Amino acid sequence: MLLSFKYKLRPNQQQSQKLIQWLDMLRANYNWCLRDRIDGWHQQFICGDYCDLRTQVEITPLTCGITKGTQLANPWKEGGGKAQKEGYKDTSPKRSASLMQDANLQELKEARPWYQSIDIGVLQSIPARVNESFNKFFKGAGFPKFKRRHDFKSFSYKPGRIKIKGNKVYLPKIGWLRFYNSRVIPEGFEIKTVTIRQKVDGWYISVRIENKDIPRFPVIPDSEIKTITGCDMGLGKLVYLSDGSAIDNPRFATHKKAKRLMRIRQRRVSRKQKGSKNRSKAQLRVSKLHNKIQQRRESYQWDVANRIIKRSDAVVVEDLQIQNMMKRCKPVKSESGRFLPNGQSAKRGLNSSIADASWYALTQKLEYLAVKSGKKLYRVNPRHTSQTCSKCKHIDKDSRNGEKFICTNCGHIDDANLQAARNVKVKAIETYKLNIVKKIKSKMVRRDSSKPVQLNLFEVELYERSSVNTLPLKGKRRVGENPQGKQLSLWDI
Template identity: 30%
Template sequence: MKRSKDTFKLNYQYRIVPSKQQSVKLNEWLYKLCRIHNLMLEERFNWWDCNRSPVNACFFLVTHLPELKEQPSYYSQKRATHWSRESHRHLYDGVHSQVIQEAIKRVEDTFNRFLKGDFKGNRSGRPRFKSVKRYRTFSFPQLKADCLTVTANPHKRKNGEARRDIAQINLPKIGQVRCIYHRPIPEGFTIKAALISRKADGWYICLTLEDKSVPSLKSPQIEATKDNSLGLDVGLEKFWTASDGEVEPIQQHYRKSEDKLAKLQNRKDKKPHKSASRRKLAKKISKHHQRLQRKRKQFHYESATKLVGRDEQVFFVEDIKPGNLSQKNKPKQDENGKYLPNGQSAKSGLNKSINDAGWGQFLSILAYKAAKAGKLVVKVKPHNTSQVCSCCNRLVQKDLSIRIHECLCGLILDRDWNAAINIKRVGLGIFPTIKCRKRSLLTMTKEAYTVISDSV
């Protein structure tokens, strides 16, 4: 049955508490799927290395062209010929067939992004072979609609409140697994798929819910005006600054716990390799990183909810790529090949703060929350928004260390506030063009020369 693409889907994540036997089976599945992933990837790399040549032309009377092998695909790798290999049959025993097919599908997706790129044409790097520690997820593409059973908890708390409902989910070839049912599934939604993941503090399941009666979530068509729009400028001194002057302070979750993490890491490095104490400290460090990640994500959701609760209907944000902003500086060399200082020591601290802020995650959460509320998030180019005066359109060049915008027209404003106003003007189409900026820069230079000559 063909699944409609115009249905509304949600992802709900729950924590599951498997028994000892189920936990052993889940870990065994991850080990086998990791081996299968590496085998399928090795087969594709062998084809890629043996069936291509850097020479694009040759004399056909002299050169012998060997018969090329068939390119491995998703359908060829999931056929029974791979399943019946004597040397690898133990990897397929006991694992659900659809789970293996989804693992092979992941290999094909990563390899296609390496060769062809995504729908925008952006290619990813060469796929890596996975270690057992790095392979943490597998998925069930299909689940029965009645796989989740929820019963009321007869026990009550000491203060008389009802306890959380008791829930169990039936996973193929694993059985009934206890689920921490902390929020109910909305009415009308059915369970279509599940993603099992192993994290630092246990096992989690992400359920894909679908409601065919509700249309898919689409961005609304809203005409932006000065009254119903808001410009947002994200930064490191303040998390975001709105065009009306409202400011959200930055949290810096990683920076605040950096010393504690360094102490734990030093203690771990001093322990003997493959010792129990070293594994305990490694697990403690991973749990600490998980808490930081959850705090950051909760802060992003709260901040996005705060913005969506305003009266504005359109939010103009910067079209930035945090991954490009946090890249390393290019190395510099002299004539003799000696490396010169390139400012990477100062850039490393900036990169750490950019990654700690998590702008990309916040902007994606804001777009999702705004679409649910019937509002719109528009990305605009942030070029020169912090350099141009929002009052007179003069180009006022300033370094990143200068946090106050001062213009000859008399405007003295916070740098981020000025940038947020300009971002809103870019979204509304009233930001000065390149020609206007050049003309304003020439006017500013003449006025500054006049002021200096008059003072002399």
């Protein structure tokens, strides 16, 4: 089982200065590696053609020139390390770009001795990180970007490098750091990769721990799913569930109070002189508020996700394209070429509400919890879920009127959002062919007698008491004996 625990670090002043220094140096190295890869690609990109066979560029393998592009010398693996081990099959005699950059770290340390103060594992993770971002690019993500100080905030140690003892953690080349030991690492777990991250309110450490003896929960097969909950994400309420309940949306960033506070703090930034210390102080206050809002949202979403997952064997959500939902309205032009109002100003408010609800993050949490507890999360196409009548399956845009849903075909009346949640559930059952047990609503039946008996309004069942002593010894007045020897009546108690 692989888990991830997060703690807040308590570095002293020297240590936090060192951490900041490391970040700067690592960032410089990251940018250098990225520049090297880009230049390498441009050199192989001859006459607008990057097919190696046609351009006949030397020392490039027959694979894509982009992945392997770097300007560093010595692209061949020299027998050593893993290659010498028995049974290890090396598929390519050539080093990949990230391996070449990795080998080049030796020279970097000689040229810039201050890099020796960084742990080697951390330094080696940088070319790997550049490589990873290129791999993502080849799979369809954006082109890797050069990192600036604000978007390079973390570095990681390789497995088995750090030690934890009580409320102290040992980071190689930095030393023992104190941290808030908010949750104990369970016994038998091994510490894997450790990431140090700088946030507005300090440094954090996230520890990945693994215990191979504990198996992951087996995922429940489709045939065994008995109960299922459909979810429809919304703004008025955060989640509408198919059983008719809904979960509140606290609007952490867009409720009136938060918006006002944010506006005030941002105004304070804008009125300070550019580049001044006061401005950066004010800016810090803005980012602290952002951080606080985000932390609140995170914690709330974990709570919500837990509540939803616990309900049933499986959960269904809509596969929303949130990026498309948050697109700007298309500009409208009149015949004379002037721009007409296109409703963007109203859309802006909606967009910020959508961003605040962060449905995607909630879905991710649902997915994580589902895997962790051996349950299942289904995604269905959101098409027509809010326009279909759950009774007669009639699809009509006009059926929905704001919060209300009135079917134009059969006249079925329902809450529009709850209706949609029910449709999502039905859609999942149909697309994945699930066998859901239907709940039979039991009628209220008198249990105490076979025939209903009407009790007289004034008829009260009385229990006879033989003597005072058998009365329950309860209440202060019953404690001790009766001094006058007076017989207590039932009402004296």
